Amino acid sequence: MIKEPEILHVDCQCLSFMHMLRFWFEPESGCIEVDTHLSNRYPWYRRVWVAWLYVLGRDVKHYGYNSTSITQDKLVQIKSLIAKSDDWEASDADDSR
Secondary structure (H helix, E strand, O other): OOOOOEEEEEEOOOOOOOOEEEEEEEOOOOEEEEEEEOOOOOOHHHHHHHHHHHHHOOOHHHHHHHOOOOOHHHHHHHHHHHHHHHHHHHHHHHHOO
């Protein structure tokens, strides 16, 4: 049976739309992926322009989206995801014996 991935979106405690993380727990592999997202409040062409300036190192004011502060309640949820990943690794090790 294929299990659905568990996804946790974490917004920065400063409540800026520019700071967001996505934790993606894949139960089949036990892996957790972490993605940093740039806000989509700009139209697509503006986001492409901002990304291009970022790559060139020219747009210092948009570097902030690489940093996200996590509140205590979200930290508890992240720890829960990590525990699930650890449990998966432990059960996988037991299965391989």
